[in-house]
Amino acid sequence: MFRSRADVVFWVVLVAVFLAGLGATYVVKNEYYFTALYGILQAMLMAVAWNILGGFTGYVNFGSAGFFALGAYTVVFLDKALGLPLPLLIVAAALVCGLLGLGVGYLSLRLKGVYFAIATLATAIVLETLITNWRYVGGGRGAYLVAPAEVPFLFSSYVDMLFVVMLALTLGAVAISRYLNASRLGRGLAAIRDDEGAAECAGVPTLRLKLISTTLMGALMGVAGAPYPFFVTFIDPASAFNLFVAVNAIAMPMIGGTAHWLGPVIGAILVGGTQEVVTVTVKAEYSVLVVGIMLVLFITLAPQGIVGLAQKYLRRRK
Amino acid sequence: MDLFANAIVAGVLLGAFYAAVAVGLAITFGQLDIVNIAHPAFVIVGSYIAWIVNSRLGIDPVLVGVLASPLFFVAGALVYRVYYAAFERTGQESLSGLAFFFGVMFIIEVSLILVYGVDYRNVTASYIGESIELGYVGIPLRLLVPFLAASLMTGGVWLYLSRTFTGRAILAVAQDRLALQLMGADPVRIKQWAFGLAIGTTAIAGALLIIIGPVEPSVGRVYIGRAFAVVVLGGMGSIPGMIIAALLLGVVESFVSTFAGPSWAPAVAFGVLLLTLAVRPSGLFGRA
Numbered sequence: 001m002f003r004s005r006a007d008v009v010f011w012v013v014l015v016a017v018f019l020a021g022l023g024a025t026y027v028v029k030n031e032y033y034f035t036a037l038y039g040i041l042q043a044m045l046m047a048v049a050w051n052i053l054g055g056f057t058g059y060v061n062f063g064s065a066g067f068f069a070l071g072a073y074t075v076v077f078l079d080k081a082l083g084l085p086l087p088l089l090i091v092a093a094a095l096v097c098g099l100l101g102l103g104v105g106y107l108s109l110r111l112k113g114v115y116f117a118i119a120t121l122a123t124a125i126v127l128e129t130l131i132t133n134w135r136y137v138g139g140g141r142g143a144y145l146v147a148p149a150e151v152p153f154l155f156s157s158y159v160d161m162l163f164v165v166m167l168a169l170t171l172g173a174v175a176i177s178r179y180l181n182a183s184r185l186g187r188g189l190a191a192i193r194d195d196e197g198a199a200e201c202a203g204v205p206t207l208r209l210k211l212i213s214t215t216l217m218g219a220l221m222g223v224a225g226a227p228y229p230f231f232v233t234f235i236d237p238a239s240a241f242n243l244f245v246a247v248n249a250i251a252m253p254m255i256g257g258t259a260h261w262l263g264p265v266i267g268a269i270l271v272g273g274t275q276e277v278v279t280v281t282v283k284a285e286y287s288v289l290v291v292g293i294m295l296v297l298f299i300t301l302a303p304q305g306i307v308g309l310a311q312k313y314l315r316r317r318k
Numbered sequence: 319m320d321l322f323a324n325a326i327v328a329g330v331l332l333g334a335f336y337a338a339v340a341v342g343l344a345i346t347f348g349q350l351d352i353v354n355i356a357h358p359a360f361v362i363v364g365s366y367i368a369w370i371v372n373s374r375l376g377i378d379p380v381l382v383g384v385l386a387s388p389l390f391f392v393a394g395a396l397v398y399r400v401y402y403a404a405f406e407r408t409g410q411e412s413l414s415g416l417a418f419f420f421g422v423m424f425i426i427e428v429s430l431i432l433v434y435g436v437d438y439r440n441v442t443a444s445y446i447g448e449s450i451e452l453g454y455v456g457i458p459l460r461l462l463v464p465f466l467a468a469s470l471m472t473g474g475v476w477l478y479l480s481r482t483f484t485g486r487a488i489l490a491v492a493q494d495r496l497a498l499q500l501m502g503a504d505p506v507r508i509k510q511w512a513f514g515l516a517i518g519t520t521a522i523a524g525a526l527l528i529i530i531g532p533v534e535p536s537v538g539r540v541y542i543g544r545a546f547a548v549v550v551l552g553g554m555g556s557i558p559g560m561i562i563a564a565l566l567l568g569v570v571e572s573f574v575s576t577f578a579g580p581s582w583a584p585a586v587a588f589g590v591l592l593l594t595l596a597v598r599p600s601g602l603f604g605r606a
Binding site: 128243250291301 | 400404408416418420421422424425431432536539546579582585588589592596599
């Protein structure tokens with residue numbers, strides 16, 4: 001875990017951020033901040049998950065919203081059927097979405113590049129139609145969820161607790177993504193991204209690595225969606241499968257920089273922060289437009305993202 | 319029995335319209351290898367223009383579509399300029415180009431919502447609401463007029479591609495860029511022309527869409543599946559293959575919504591697309 005000074009710094013920062021978040025729930029009483037931060041963290045978790053496949057491995061997933069919604073609906077179903085506690089629900093969502101990720105991974109056997117991307121979009125829409133026609137979880141009309149009346153531990157409200165849960169999940173995902181980026185596995189994924197045929201010839205087990213990558217991506221997206229039904233207390237297919245979720249998941253890593261684990265984190269803070277500022281100062285509707293414009297501007301003008309720009313700048317100074 | 323016959327007729331009429339939506343994508347995606355996922359978004363813009371002009375001035379929507387298509391042509395050529403400068407020249411078209419069009423699609427959809435809201439819009443024309451009865455089968459003119467216009471447009475594009483010099487150059491640029499260059503044609507200008515043409519068709523397709531039924535900004539998303547399913551199933555860029563695939567999809571969709579319910583219809587196109595991609599990516603008529 002602590003192989004270098006960078007590792008120590010990383011873990012100290014991670015723990016510090018978690019404690020700061022935890023402490024804030026006792027000090028700050030205005031729930032608006034936690035609602036806003038929850039949204040940014042959820043988007044960050046999705047972006048980090050997307051980047052494991054999209055950035056590290058080079059396979060674009062347009063169906064992020066499908067994974068997110070499947071995680072959310074797994075929770076809706078299990079909560080209604082069995083009434084499990086939240087940690088178990090999150091694990092279940094991770095398992096179900098990990099399985100879907102595994103299935104999508106097998107698609108990558110036959111489909112490369114553009115075709116894979118379109119297939120993921122198709123998967124999401126087929127899933128949406130299935131959920132829309134599934135009466136038990138509310139169908140097209142949606143379902144209400146009641147958050148538990150008593151709040152566990154010492155949290156003052158359920159939103160505060162969900163915020164801390166999401167913070168922990170997101171930091172965990174960042175740690176996984178950072179570990180993956182530097183590991184032998186990550187180098188194998190990078191080889192697939194650069195040239196899959198050459199990687200295969202050089203003895204990289206491409207299928208196994210791709211399956212690990214898609215499964216991990218799916219599971220993390222499921223985890224991101226799991227607390228969502230409790231957070232909003234009303235869920236319907238239109239909001240869970242929202243295109244906005246998919247656009248954010250692509251835009252944040254692309255803006256931050258896809259090759260580095262820090263990219264989606266920076267992208268999420270920048271894009272999420274801008275959205276929040278626009279929502280407060282201008283109008284909520286415009287915050288959605290901002291992401292699209294930022295995405296198009298960044299990929300046309302700075303295709304390597306902010307991390308790429310920073311690396312270029314540092315190299316020039318040397 | 320009459321339900322069956324009606325479903326087939328409605329399917330064929332719809333299928334011809336799907337071909338009109340997909341013909342532009344067959345050029346951009348099938349021939350030029352540009353994954354214009356924003357194609358259906360342009361179709362929706364076409365619908366909105368038809369609605370605005372029709373509701374203000376009362377001009378027939380099909381005519382509006384035809385008049386607007388040169389504007390769309392210019393817009394398409396400009397979009398290709400940006401795409402070329404940012405991605406194609408540097409050789410990053412696949413991943414970044416895809417995300418670029420995804421962003422463009424999102425911007426178009428959100429802008430329409432911001433300006434016009436999420437209400438369904440429709441157009442008025444004398445033939446909407448009328449229908450012809452032929453024995454068991456009722457043919458609503460609301461479907462027949464788009465069928466005729468779509469067939470004319472798709473046929474026109476097909477003739478243009480196979481008979482004229484520029485049309486053949488568009489087909490050639492996909493096959494062998496260098497050879498085309500040696501023939502004295504500039505591949506970039508040919509592609510720009512082709513992309514403009516493809517976007518030009520969306521103005522008319524959009525006008526037909528809003529004749530068939532009311533339109534709101536997110537309707538475009540369902541058409542991503544339909545258009546891509548038709549192009550992939552038709553064998554990537556083959557216009558006759560695409561027309562057959564479109565008719566097939568129209569009939570299957572019409573059967574599903576008649577016998578299983580309309581809420582299942584969106585899954586048909588995407589299901590067909592997934593199956594085709596997984597089982598036979600070269601499509602029904604592609605060179606395997």
